[in-house]
Amino acid sequence: METGKQQPLLSGDTCQNNHTNLKQLPSAPARFRFHGDVQINGVGDFCREFYVEFKRLWYLAGPAIFTSLCQYTIGATTQLFAGQLGTIQLAAVSVENSIIAGFSYAILFGMGSALETLCGQAYGAGKIEMLGIYLQRSWIVLNTAAVILMFTFIFGVSVLSLLGQTTAIATAAGNFAVKMIPQLFAYATVIPITKFLQAQSSIMPMALIAFVAAISHVFLSWVMIMKLGWGLVGAAVVLDGSWWFITLGQVTYVLWGSCGLAWSGFTWKAFNNLKGFLHVSFTTAVMFCLETWYMLSLVLFAGYFENPETSVDALSVCLNILGWVCTVSLGLNVSVSVRVSNELGYGRPRTARLAVIVVVLSSLLIGLLFSTVLVVYKKQYPVYFTSSQEVIQLVEDLTLLLGVSTTVNSMQFALSGVAIGAGWQTTVAYMNIVSYFIVGIPLGLLLGFKFNMGVKVTPHL
Incomplete structure (x- = not known):
């Protein structure tokens, strides 16, 4: 962020700074906009600019956190009801969600997150018409990937057995995975839309759709799973339906909503430069997948410890709690990614740097707050x-x-948004390889098996 020059996004799709279009960009209320890069000449200036940036960041983060919480509630509710059915049902949903669906979601979310860089910087540079083209390219790439990933769902029992899961857990989770194939394609469709809307700070429509989906999901899950006694079949039906409700709601908003120049209809231009777009998507996917797969490996290793069902269930509960915290961090991830990419697109690197400072302090305080609550109510x-x-x-x-x-x-999850907004995915990917797979996993295996710490080592890693 040392330079104010705009980096090329893709060959043939470069965006130049266009400050004449700034008044047309509804990225934030007028009181939050300014035309020059931030200037700080003392403590007073820093406090004033910090407060302004804090409001700017949370104007985006608030609705994003609410949306993330609602969407996470959908999966957490299914897991909660499954836990009331029995330990094997909870293990089935947890393993399917963490390993099979988690593996695929990590790839799709990572590839879709390329739009945070591309759409965010294009929006900041005033090339609004490129957003719709990027969205369509992402649909093509992600749905093609979903077709390939579908086979991990179809052969879920065999995959989990090869990974060393017990026969009971592998069979139950694999059978549940087949029923979750519709959710896979919902992910492939809705993730690009989410990034497309976030780049424009159009977050409230997503929040409303997610809220309706979460409320209806809780009620329908109770009816299908507990009242009618459909068990995991009912869980799969409701979970698939809830994600397709979110998907169709966002598709409807984009096609017939108020996205302005960002969506001008379907175009054959979406098929141009797919190779370059795929490269950017792949790089972003590697960065995100390394983080997610590391967490998935913890669930997998838990199945190797003594009393695997109890170990998997306990770790799943911990990861569920961690997931709730990450929903808040995801809101900060989204907001700082938008802020950094937009400001770099505008050509204001010092303002982008200030956004990073604000998000680091905010995420630290939030993490400490959640930690305190957990310990008090353990x-x-x-x-x-x-x-x-x-x-x-x-x-x-x-x-x-x-x-x-x-x-x-x-803190780590929020900082990932900085990397995506600035286009540093490749550098972070190398750092993740060293941190997670050269240090983290070997250390976890050593402590878990050699020193008999079992599942107790996994949350800390």
Whole structure:
């Protein structure tokens, strides 16, 4: 961020600064806009600009966090009801969601996150018409990837068995995975739309759609799973339906909403330069997937410890809690990605740097707050996720380590948004390889098996 010059986005799609179009960009209320790069000449200036940037950041982060919470509630609700059915049902949903669906979602979300860089910087540079073209290219790339990834769902039992899961868990999770194939294509369609709208700071429509989906999902899950006794079949039907409701709602808003010049209809230009677009998508996917697959490996390793069902269930509860914290971090991730990419597109690197400072301090305070709540209520919260006393006790034992993880992950996840907004995906990918797969996993295996720490080591890593 040392230079104010705009980096080329893609060959043939470069965006030049166009400050004559700034008044046409509805990225924030008028009181949040300014035309020159931030100037700080003392503590007073820093505090004033920090406050202005804080409001700017949370104007985006607030609705994004709410949307993320609503969407996460959908999956967490399914897992909660599955836990009331029994340990094997909870393990089935947890393993399918964490390993099979998680593997695919990581790839699709990572590839779709390329739009945060491309659309964000194009929007900041005033090339609004490019957003719709990027969106359509992402649809083509992600849905093609979904067709390939579908086979991991179809052969889920075999995949999980090869990974060493017990026969009972592999069979239950694999059968559940087949029923979740419609969700895979919902992901491939809705992720690009989400990034497309976020780049324009058009977050409120997504929040409203997600809220309706979350409320209806809780009610329908209770009816299908508990009242009618459909079990995991009912869970799959409701989960698929909820994600397609979100997808169709956002598609409708884009096609017939108020996106202005950002969406001018379908065009054959979307098929141009797919190779270059795929390269950017792949680089972003590698960065994100390394982070996600590391967490998935923890669930996989938990299945190798003594009493695997209890270990998987306890770790799943911890990751569920961590996921709730990450929904808040995801809102900060989105907001800082938009802020950094837009400001670099405008040619204001110092303002982008200030946004990074604000998001780091915000994420640190949020992580510490969640950690404190977990430690204080460590005897109360596990009962909401499972009825097994053995699992409840193990979760209670893991709470302190879980609290440390919430603080670290809150900051790390928010900083990923900085990397995406600035286009630093390749550098971060190399850092993730070293941190997670050269240090993290070997250390976890050593402590877990050699020193008999078992699942207790995984939240901390």
